Amino acid sequence: MSILSLNHVTKRYRGSALPALDDVSFSVGDGEHVAIVGESGSGKTTSLNIALGFDVPSSGDVQVAEPTTTGLVFQNPAASLDPRWRVERIVREGVPGVGEADVRAALEAVSLDYDELAQRYISDISGGQAQRVAIARALVSHPTLLVADEPVSAVDVLGKKHIIESLRSVQNERSLASLIVLHDLGVAQQLSERIIVMQAGRVVEDGATAEVLAHPQHRYTAQLIDAARW
Numbered sequence: 001m002s003i004l005s006l007n008h009v010t011k012r013y014r015g016s017a018l019p020a021l022d023d024v025s026f027s028v029g030d031g032e033h034v035a036i037v038g039e040s041g042s043g044k045t046t047s048l049n050i051a052l053g054f055d056v057p058s059s060g061d062v063q064v065a066e067p068t069t070t071g072l073v074f075q076n077p078a079a080s081l082d083p084r085w086r087v088e089r090i091v092r093e094g095v096p097g098v099g100e101a102d103v104r105a106a107l108e109a110v111s112l113d114y115d116e117l118a119q120r121y122i123s124d125i126s127g128g129q130a131q132r133v134a135i136a137r138a139l140v141s142h143p144t145l146l147v148a149d150e151p152v153s154a155v156d157v158l159g160k161k162h163i164i165e166s167l168r169s170v171q172n173e174r175s176l177a178s179l180i181v182l183h184d185l186g187v188a189q190q191l192s193e194r195i196i197v198m199q200a201g202r203v204v205e206d207g208a209t210a211e212v213l214a215h216p217q218h219r220y221t222a223q224l225i226d227a228a229r230w
């Protein structure tokens with residue numbers, strides 16, 4: 001069963017000759033982990049924004065099964081989290097009824113220690129830790145869908161490794177689906193069971209991750225795989 005689907009979505013921004021999205025259809029199943037990959041400008045973020053209702057399609061539609069709740073993680077924790085707030089406040093803010101035990105559990109889910117970190121300011125922890133705090137914040141309300149836009153792009157190599165490990169354990173231990181935009185096919189291989197490949201506003205490939213990587217059907221996917229070998 002799909003919890004989210006885009007059906008023949010086209011998006012034209014005013015003043016642009018070419019559509020940002022051109023007849024895009026894909027879905028995310030209940031508990032399924034899906035990655036969207038593609039080069040810069042291929043329409044990944046626009047697809048997420050439309051899927052989340054932050055933007056409206058020019059044509060086509062989006063369907064979300066009830067009850068779907070979403071947790072969001074943005075690309076850059078330095079931009080998405082207030083550096084003057086303590087970790088505890090970041091995680092619990094805006095979610096009614098969240099107490100210390102919930103914050104503790106959410107931090108633990110991303111391998112962060114409440115006693116060590118809860119009272120630290122975001123500005124005083126590493127970018128990788130801050131991004132895991134962002135994931136904890138997204139999880140504290142127990143969403144059924146985790147949506148992340150390039151969650152490992154803005155951090156160093158070690159931070160990236162910890163974020164990937166945290167996302168993997170969250171995917172394994174919690175009952176949730178995920179839709180993650182990624183540049184890196186290697187990361188997509190670790191975080192998804194299905195890959196959607198976008199090029200110039202279109203979905204050019206959509207299939208099981210292992211199958212797509214082993215036997216790409218589209219020349220563009222093969223090029224991405226070749227490029228990732230360097």
Ligand SMILES: Nc1ncnc2c1ncn2[C@@H]1O[C@H](COP(=O)(O)OP(=O)(O)OP(=O)(O)O)[C@@H](O)[C@H]1O
Nearest residue numbers: 013014016020038039040041042043044045046047
């Ligand atoms: N608000 C906007 N107004 C006009 N054009 C836009 C707007 N947002 C995106 N676009 C255009 O739509 C196309 C798709 O952009 P989008 O940000 O979805 O790509 P992307 O695959 O997420 O790229 P990146 O990896 O660089 O984030 C691009 O050509 C972009 O310039």
